[in-house]
Amino acid sequence: MKKITTDYVKGTKNYAQITDDAAPLVPEFVAKWFEENKRDLEVSIWRYIYNFDAHEEEPTDFYDFMNSYDNKPIETLIMMQCGYYIEKEVE
Numbered sequence: 001m002k003k004i005t006t007d008y009v010k011g012t013k014n015y016a017q018i019t020d021d022a023a024p025l026v027p028e029f030v031a032k033w034f035e036e037n038k039r040d041l042e043v044s045i046w047r048y049i050y051n052f053d054a055h056e057e058e059p060t061d062f063y064d065f066m067n068s069y070d071n072k073p074i075e076t077l078i079m080m081q082c083g084y085y086i087e088k089e090v091e
Helices: 028-050 052-057 061-066 073-082
Strands: 003-010 025-027 083-090
Touching (some): 028 052, 028 061, 028 073
Parallel strands (some): 025 083
Antiparallel strands (some): 003 083
8 A cells, every 4th residue: 555645845926815725735747747837837738738639649647637627727737836735655
């Protein structure tokens, strides 16, 4: 059985209305995509959505995350700018 732990990552933006308690909890693959694209986040999200059909050919965990209405993927990615928790598997 794998154990799950969470680590907090401080965001690049600070909004008084958003507390650490409201920070989203995301899997490692979402955190990795975010960190690689946070510099131009809005453009990166737009490009991913614009090329969504191309990602469908070889779906990844991130594709499944973006394709799930329940995850609120865009809202989650935007909120991650204020900080987020990473859900990690610990062996």
